[in-house]
Amino acid sequence: MSPVRNIGRRLARRRASGSGILQPLAVGWLVVLWILLWGRVTPGLLVTGLLVAVIAIALFPLPRLDVEGRVRPLPALLFGVRFAWDVVRASVEVATLAFRRDQEAPTAVIGVPLVTRSDLMLTLVSEVLSLVPGSLVVEIDRHDAIVYLHLIGVRDREQVERERRRARETEARMIRAFGSPTDRRALEARP
Amino acid sequence: MNDVLDVVSAVCLLLGAALSLAAGIGVLRFPDVLSRMHAASKPQVLGLLLVLIGVGLRLRTGFDITTLVLVAVFQLATAPVAAHMVGRSAYRTRRVRRDLLLVDELGERLDEAARRDGAGDAPPPAA
Known part of the structure; x- marks a missing residue:
């Protein structure tokens, strides 16, 4: 549990995490959330939702995560x-x-x-x-x-x-x- | 049909309210912060879910129900995290009734880490 080993492991984790599927998923979820909060679906709401979602993700990027599981x-x-x-x-x-x-x-x-x-x-x-x-x-x-x-x-x-x-x-x-x-x-x- | 739904809704609302009450009593009566967090994270969550189901059965419109589902999802996702954060800080600030603990493996681990580092206060085990 030495600090050096810890950092090395963290770097290894970062390299290993290749899948960038999380960001688009998050944008999609935010759009759905936006629609649900407004309580109706219109083209205008979809566009604004997408806009807000992309801005939110750009401002607060999620850490990369390995998503390699498959649901059975x-x-x-x-x-x-x-x-x-x-x-x-x-x-x-x-x-x-x-x-x-x-x-x-x-x-x-x-x-x-x-x-x-x-x-x-x-x-x-x-x-x-x-x-x-x-x-x-x-x-x-x-x-x-x-x-x-x-x-x-x-x-x-x-x-x-x-x-x-x-x-x-x-x-x-x-x-x-x-x-x-x-x-x-x-x-x-x-x- | 509607009468049946109304009855089911009423039952859900009452059960949910009862569980929330029990959660409140638990928060009051349990001996330390960690035990209180159990009350705040379990009966409280199910109580809220039951109330939401009851309300949903009574409203019966699509978008109201989706909002209720959102509330439920966020509750399930955030309540354990909140309880964990409170519990963690309670443990670290020693607001735990140690005399009630049968086993304390985290305490052993922290003491061990403190001895190894030669410091007086226990550092976190690799956050």
């Missing part, structure tokens, strides 16, 4: 359903905890090493982990791809380990749904 319909559906269910369960769980009498129950902070080496996937996994039961991301170590989770409602070490497994399974589902080939291979290689 069935695993993606599986992930979507499980995610929706998890969000509901998480909400009910935390809501119940709010009414519990003893507010001095233990919590925990654990580090979960992830398989992925992609910034995009790391971001998405962290977002999802914050929304599903038990966990909240307190820190992300991008260099080693470790997310640190705060756990609530854990009574003992066993439950802590269960949460750790659950976080890893969540990542696995996401990689299967839309991970890059590299991540997929890394996932298979994981013991």
Whole structure:
């Protein structure tokens, strides 16, 4: 974790990221957003939307990102359903905890090493982990791809380990749904 | 048909309101900032989504619904990030009930980094 190695790695990342698909995608999304906010579609709105989008992207260019994953319909559906269910369960769980009498129950902070080496996937996994039961991301170590989770409602070490497994399974589902080939291979290689 | 939709809408609105209330109570009652962020990021998000669904079922016009979808998308994308930012600064400024922690692997990691660098205060683990 020396600074020199860090910089070298960052440079390598920059060189590796070739796909410039993000900028046009962002422009497209901004135009759609513009139309939705106006609430109707006219040629004039399309033109102004495009103009605003291009100016916004030119002024605030997005960092380049590797987008090499491909969405697989069935695993993606599986992930979507499980995610929706998890969000509901998480909400009910935390809501119940709010009414519990003893507010001095233990919590925990654990580090979960992830398989992925992609910034995009790391971001998405962290977002999802914050929304599903038990966990909240307190820190992300991008260099080693470790997310640190705060756990609530854990009574003992066993439950802590269960949460750790659950976080890893969540990542696995996401990689299967839309991970890059590299991540997929890394996932298979994981013991 | 419309009656059925109205009933479903009412149920969604009430459930959403109840979850938001629970989230509020959680924010009040939980012992430290990190626990409070759980309340602010989970029941609150689902509560809002349910309220949006309820409103959508009641309005039933295309562009109102797309606006509601936008609200939902932004909520799902931003709430975890906001909770993470607050949680991260809370942890780093030591506003954590350490006595309640069963395990603290981040603390171990930061201490280790501090020892290695020989500095008094723990630097971030490679941001």
